[in-house]
Amino acid sequence: xxxxxxxxxxxxxxxxxxxxxxxxxxxxxxxxxxxxxxxxxxxxxxxxxxxxxxxxxxxxxxxxxxxxxxxxxxxxxxxxxxxxxxxxxxxxxxxxxxxxxxxxxxxxxxxxxxxxxxxxxxxxxxxxxxxxxxxxxxxxxxxxxxxxxxxxxxxxxxxxxxxxxxxxxxxxxxxxxxxxxxxxxxxxxxxxxxxxxxxxxxxxxxxxxxxxxxxxxxxxxxxxxxxxxxxxxxxxxxxxxxxxxxxxxxxxxxxxxxxxxxxxxxxxxxxxxxxxxxxxxxxxxxxxxxxxxxxxxxxxxxxxxxxxxxxxxxxxxxxxxxxxxxxxxxxxxxxxxxxxxxxxxxxxxxxxxxxxxxxxxxxxxxxxxxxxxxxxxxxxxxxxxxxxxxxxxxxxxxxxxxxxxxxxxxxxxx
Amino acid sequence: xxxxxxxxxxxxxxxxxxxxxxxxxxxxxxxxxxxxxxxxxxxxxxxxxxxxxxxxxxxxxxxxxxxxxxxxxxxxxxxxxxxxxxxxxxxxxxxxxxxxxxxxxxxxxxxxxxxxxxxxxxxxxxxxxxxxxxxxxxxxxxxxxxxxxxxxxxxxxxxxxxxxxxxxxxxxxxxxxxxxxxxxxxxxxxxxxxxxxxxxxxxxxxxxxxxxxxxxxxxxxxxxxxxxxxxxxxxxxxxxxxxxxxxxxxxxxxxxxxxxxxxxxxxxxxxxxxxxxxxxxxxxxxxxxxxxxxxxxxxxxxxxxxxxxxxxxxxxxxxxxxxxxxxxxxxxxxxxxxxxxxxxxxxxxxxxxxxxxxxxxxxxxxxxxxxxxxxxxxxxxxxxxxxxxxxx
Numbered sequence: 001x002x003x004x005x006x007x008x009x010x011x012x013x014x015x016x017x018x019x020x021x022x023x024x025x026x027x028x029x030x031x032x033x034x035x036x037x038x039x040x041x042x043x044x045x046x047x048x049x050x051x052x053x054x055x056x057x058x059x060x061x062x063x064x065x066x067x068x069x070x071x072x073x074x075x076x077x078x079x080x081x082x083x084x085x086x087x088x089x090x091x092x093x094x095x096x097x098x099x100x101x102x103x104x105x106x107x108x109x110x111x112x113x114x115x116x117x118x119x120x121x122x123x124x125x126x127x128x129x130x131x132x133x134x135x136x137x138x139x140x141x142x143x144x145x146x147x148x149x150x151x152x153x154x155x156x157x158x159x160x161x162x163x164x165x166x167x168x169x170x171x172x173x174x175x176x177x178x179x180x181x182x183x184x185x186x187x188x189x190x191x192x193x194x195x196x197x198x199x200x201x202x203x204x205x206x207x208x209x210x211x212x213x214x215x216x217x218x219x220x221x222x223x224x225x226x227x228x229x230x231x232x233x234x235x236x237x238x239x240x241x242x243x244x245x246x247x248x249x250x251x252x253x254x255x256x257x258x259x260x261x262x263x264x265x266x267x268x269x270x271x272x273x274x275x276x277x278x279x280x281x282x283x284x285x286x287x288x289x290x291x292x293x294x295x296x297x298x299x300x301x302x303x304x305x306x307x308x309x310x311x312x313x314x315x316x317x318x319x320x321x322x323x324x325x326x327x328x329x330x331x332x333x334x335x336x337x338x339x340x341x342x343x344x345x346x347x348x349x350x351x352x353x354x355x356x357x358x359x360x361x362x363x364x365x366x367x368x369x370x371x372x373x374x375x376x377x378x379x380x381x382x383x384x385x386x387x388x389x390x391x392x393x394x395x396x397x398x399x400x401x402x403x404x405x406x407x408x409x410x411x412x413x414x
Numbered sequence: 415x416x417x418x419x420x421x422x423x424x425x426x427x428x429x430x431x432x433x434x435x436x437x438x439x440x441x442x443x444x445x446x447x448x449x450x451x452x453x454x455x456x457x458x459x460x461x462x463x464x465x466x467x468x469x470x471x472x473x474x475x476x477x478x479x480x481x482x483x484x485x486x487x488x489x490x491x492x493x494x495x496x497x498x499x500x501x502x503x504x505x506x507x508x509x510x511x512x513x514x515x516x517x518x519x520x521x522x523x524x525x526x527x528x529x530x531x532x533x534x535x536x537x538x539x540x541x542x543x544x545x546x547x548x549x550x551x552x553x554x555x556x557x558x559x560x561x562x563x564x565x566x567x568x569x570x571x572x573x574x575x576x577x578x579x580x581x582x583x584x585x586x587x588x589x590x591x592x593x594x595x596x597x598x599x600x601x602x603x604x605x606x607x608x609x610x611x612x613x614x615x616x617x618x619x620x621x622x623x624x625x626x627x628x629x630x631x632x633x634x635x636x637x638x639x640x641x642x643x644x645x646x647x648x649x650x651x652x653x654x655x656x657x658x659x660x661x662x663x664x665x666x667x668x669x670x671x672x673x674x675x676x677x678x679x680x681x682x683x684x685x686x687x688x689x690x691x692x693x694x695x696x697x698x699x700x701x702x703x704x705x706x707x708x709x710x711x712x713x714x715x716x717x718x719x720x721x722x723x724x725x726x727x728x729x730x731x732x733x734x735x736x737x738x739x740x741x742x743x744x745x746x747x748x749x750x751x752x753x754x755x756x757x758x759x760x761x762x763x764x765x766x767x768x769x770x771x772x773x774x775x776x777x778x779x780x781x782x783x784x785x786x787x788x789x790x791x792x793x794x795x796x797x798x799x800x801x802x803x804x805x806x
Contacts (some may be wrong), residue, residue, distance in 0.1 A: 014592035027615075039588055058663045059616075060640050060698065061624035067640070067698070073623040077615060143774075146752035151729055152665050153736065156635065156647060160657035161736035163744055165648060167570040168559055174655060175738060176567065176632050177647050179558035179614045189580040190772045196587035197415040197445045198775070203594055204418075212774040217755055220744065220769050222576040224481035230741030231767050232467045232477060237741055240570040242547070245464050246429075250547060252556070252565045261566055263551035267429070324542060331548035333566050335557045336617040337627045342552070347537030350608050363622045365615065368578075368608035369585035370534070372518065372601035374592050 013040020013375045018199070019396075020107040021046060021098075022082070023122070025053035028155060028184040028215055029111020029139050030078050032191040036107070037081030038367055038377035044105075044392055045082045046098065048089065049385055049414050056385065063359045069385045070358045079382025080354070080364045085393065086386035088414040093407065095121045099130050100397045107195055111139045114149040124210050133208040135198040139191050143214030155181020155215065162219040163226065169239045186222055187215035248296045249275075249303050252333060255316035261333035262311055262319050272296065274326040279310050356381040389413050415775060419447040419590070422502055423486070424511040426493075429459045430545050430575060431512025434530040434606065436460055436482035437579025438510050442586065443485035444771050444780040451483070452491035452502055457789045458483075467764060473789040480761055480786050484768070488787035507599075508586050518601035526589040526599040530582050534605035544606070546572035553610030558617060560630040577609040635659060643702045646709050648738060649716045655738035656716055656724045660708055662697035665734055670695060672731040677715050684711040757782055 018041040022033040030045060030053075037043040047053055049069070055078055056069040063071035087094045099122070102108055108127055110117055117123055127136055138144055141153040159165055159182040169176040191213055198209035220227065226237040244250035247265040255262055266272050269291055276285040284306050289295040296303060311319060316332050323330035339345060340363065352364045364378045393399050399407070407413065423439045425432055436451075436458065443449040451458065460482060461473035467480065491498055499516075503509055508526045509516055514535055518527040529535045532544035533552070547568055550556040556566040585602035593599055611618075617628040620636075628636050633648035638661070647659045661669060671692045677684045686707050700708075716724065721737035728735040737743060745767070750756065753774075756767045759782050771780030 012595075014588045014595075035584070054663050058666075058698065059638070061620055061626070062640070063623070065624070065640050073619045074616065077619050142749055143753055146749045148729060148749040150732070152732065152734065154661075154734055156659075157657040157734060157736045160648070160655075160738040161744075163739050163741060164569060165655070165657065165738045166740045169567055170561075173561075174633050174650055175648055176559055176561065176630070177635060178569065179555065179628070180616050182613060185613050185615075186577075186580070189577075189584060192584045193441060193445075193580070193587060194773050194775070196584060196591060200419075200587060200591060201415050201417075203591070209415075210776055212777070213772070214753070217750070217753070217770070218772045220750075220755075221772050222573060223571065223741075223744070224769050225478045226571045227741050227744060227769055228477045228481055228766055229465050230745065232764065233465060233469055235465075237571065239567075241567055242565070243570070244545075244547070244572075247545065247547075252547075252551070252567070254565070259563075261551075263547045263556065265545050265547050267545065327543070329543050329545050329548050331544060331551040333551045333556050334554055335627055336554035336614065337621040339554050339611060339618070340621070344533050344537045344539040344552075344605075345608060345611065348534050348605060348608060350611060359623060363618065365612065365618065366608075367585070368581045368612055369602050369604040371585065371589060371592070372603070373596075373598070374588070374600065 014371070016040040018042070018107065019105045020044065020109060021102055021105040022109045023117065024109060024111030024139070026055055027078055027181055028187050029109050031185070031188040032109050032137065032139065032195065033082060034078060034080050034378065035188070035192045035367060036195065040375065041107075043082040044101065044388070045079055045084045045383065046087055046101075047084065047385070049086055050088050050090070073359055073362065076356050076359055076362055076381040077364060080378035081380060082383060083388035083392060084383030084386065085389040086413050087389075088412060089120050089122070091412055092121070093410070094412045097393065097397060097407075097412065098122060099126070101392070102127055102130050102134070104396050105131070105134065107135045107137070107199070109137045109139070109191070109195075113152050114138075114140050114142075114144045128208065128210065131208070133202060133206060135195055135202060135209045135211070137191055137195055137211045137213060139187055139213040139215060141214070142216050144212045155184035158216055158219065159183040162216055163223045164219070167226065167237065167239050170241050171239050175239055183215055183219035187213060187218040190218040190221070243300070248293055248300055249307060251304050251307070253304070253308050253311035255311055255319060256314055257316060260316040262316055262330060263333055264307070264323060264328065264330045267329070269293065271328060274328055275323070278323050278326050278328065279307070282306070282310070352378060354379060354381050357384065386413065416442060416445040416447040419508065420506045421447045421449045421508045421510065422506045423449060423451045424499075424509060424515050425451060425453050425458045426512040426515065427459060428512055428543065429463065430532060430549065430606070431530060432459045433478065433482060433572070433575035434578040434582065435510045435512050437576050438528065438530065438582040438586070439486060440482050440484065441580065441583040442508070446780070449486040450502070451486055451488035451787065452499065453488050453789070454493050455490060461789060467761060467766075474762055474786070480766070483786035484759065484782045485784050486787060487784070507590065510582065510586075521599070523598045524593065526586055526593065526602065528582050528586045528602040528604065530578050530604045530606070532606045534608065535603050546574045549574040549606040550610055552607040553613075554617065555610050555613050558614055558628060558630060561632045562630055564630070566630060574606050574610050577613065578604055578606040581609050638662070638697055639700065640698045641701060643700055643705045645697070645705060646713075649713055651716050651719050651721060651724060653720045654740070656719070656721060656735065657738055658712065658716060658735040660697055660705065660712065661734060662695065666697065667692045667695050669733040669735070672733045673712070673715075676727060676731065682715060684715065687711050754779065759785055761785055
């Protein structure tokens with residue numbers, strides 16, 4: 001497997017030696033840290049048992065369906081590769097300890113509603129004074145400024161505000177949900193990019209950076225063509241089921257097995273000919289009016305019905321193989337459970353297994369890009385509640401045993 | 415942020431790959447990198463994708479093209495012109511490519527080679543072509559969208575090139591950071607399929623830990639209940655739809671209390687919602703029958719409101735929920751205006767209001783410094799129909 005050409009020394013993880021302090025919960029903030037941890041950063045997730053992360057308390061699944069902060073699989077997944085500490089930031093002494101931790105860090109990630117950390121004495125100005133070359137990412141629903149800055153929100157609903165939901169489903173019916181907090185993961189990707197770009201600048205100039213990321217604005221990057229279409233042409237883009245503006249036919253067709261589907265798209269007239277061959281050159285497809293995209297567009301629903309008549313007689317796998325063998329774009333619609341057995345994802349090591357001390361064996365998700373010469377995680381699930389409190393506050397902040405015990409007795413590490 | 419970083423985008427004949435490469439390049443360009451496209455004589459296939467500015471088909475007026483290629487320069491590069499390609503890459507830090515045009519194993523030792531393909535550049539599907547529909551189908555995310563029992567459906571604006579381009583930008587920056595220590599570049603191999611697997615982690619966690627397969631549920635949510643109940647998240651309202659759900663946790667309980675007060679303010683009745691003790695309310699354990707009964711009252715109330723009334727109401731009460739916005743609603747949003755999100759850019763004589771940069775860095779938003787490059791200067795344009803949209 002070793003590439004030809006000049007020998008390259010094996011590299012450590014790109015972010016080895018980088019320390020990240022993370023204050024936030026659920027998906028949008030913590031998953032940024034997870035990507036950094038997967039590339040070698042020491043990410044310390046700060047939380048409190050007095051106000052649990054909803055991924056520890058509210059969101060199933062739990063081990064054996066019994067709720068409990070260390071039984072919550074969502075938290076374990078979203079915080080893979082991190083160390084975890086508990087600190088009750090409602091106490092001033094805890095805020096002082098948090099600042100001592102920040103002084104030893106390169107990056108701070110926070111994802112509370114705008115203004116939350118300032119009220120605790122951990123505003124961006126304080127963090128910046130504590131360590132001037134810090135890279136600080138504030139990620140929240142609507143950004144740190146503006147009339148809606150304080151508005152709390154969940155990603156599943158912000159996805160609707162950003163226009164995605166409007167574009168999903170049958171045009172004559174209520175839109176369907178875009179699963180999960182879709183927009184949160186867009187904000188995560190841009191959050192990672194923002195931090196990496198700021199670290200690259202810091203390496204060049206020594207400057208820190210304060211990043212204000214509105215999850216709403218990040219999500220709108222993926223909507224840009226639809227927004228520009230409205231601005232340019234006055235139209236309101238809406239959902240179109242599985243229709244495409246170029247490809248025809250373009251759809252999802254039933255296979256012979258129950259609830260198994262085949263995705264297929266035809267991008268030009270040559271591909272249409274290939275499809276006709278793959279379908280066994282049926283009489284209906286010989287109609288010369290179907291040889292052009294405009295002709296197919298005029299009878300798209302009828303063509304979809306004809307393709308479905310064929311597909312209903314085909315097992316999904318053999319239909320996809322047959323279509324692909326003729327160079328067509330076709331794929332099985334895989335359920336999420338099927339992804340664990342997907343040969344292509346397995347080849348790429350997309351799923352990692354790790355042992356969680358309470359939940360047992362869990363799957364973790366690798367980054368969707370492979371770096372040829374760098375190590376990439378994740379290799380361990382998220383921490384138990386307060387698992388690394390003592391090692392972090394003694395090892396990094398420098399408390400001695402007596403100081404630590406006294407603070408613990410005061411309830412600071414709750 | 416990335417001043418001095420030199421990026422070259424190679425363009426192939428495939429639309430999906432060209433769009434993914436272009437989005438990655440756009441992100442790096444917005445951050446200040448010098449991004450140079452190398453287009454074949456017929457231009458990037460993204461140029462031919464409708465709709466067009468003013469509904470006038472032209473390779474400089476496609477709105478997907480315009481969205482993905484601001485802040486870049488472009489030169490003509492014949493696909494077979496290896497010598498010129500090598501020359502173009504000589505001073506580059508990063509090359510973005512839709513297939514293994516540049517072999518990472520024999521590339522310059524400092525070059526970061528980023529390859530964006532539907533399934534990844536190795537493995538059983540390495541050579542398999544795909545568009546957004548097939549990439550999404552292979553990732554589980556198509557499976558999760560649609561009506562129960564009906565065919566899975568796709569977002570009408572193709573999303574997978576955006577996701578793949580975004581992750582490619584992250585991978586490219588990690589490789590650039592790694593190069594500071596090692597002195598050498600590396601291959602960043604980005605998969606569209608795997609990029610789309612990242613958009614629904616809760617479904618993967620449920621499948622893995624609870625051995626429970628999440629399904630298409632139309633406008634309803636799964637994953638909030640330990641007894642398998644679903645909660646509606648999209649509702650018809652007086653002039654469209656809104657997103658709202660009965661939720662737990664401190665903010666969800668606050669939202670429930672505020673909803674009851676709002677219903678009463680409007681003189682309506684909601685006996686079941688009104689009887690809830692929100693201090694102890696736990697949405698995780700409600701039966702489906704309980705949820706349905708509560709949702710009947712929620713639906714009756716939301717059906718009377720306009721999107722605007724709902725939005726103003728949730729903002730004023732600090733409740734969870736948002737309208738299902740369309741493009742016009744988004745341009746009208748006062749939050750985006752207050753944050754100076756939009757930027758005017760002149761394209762071929764028309765001023766367009768562009769979505770601004772994705773974040774503020776030290777209080778400043780990255781700007782659009784340069785309109786997308788035109789093809790006209792490079793070669794004469796000949797009109798081309800849909801059939802030629804993707805050069806073979």
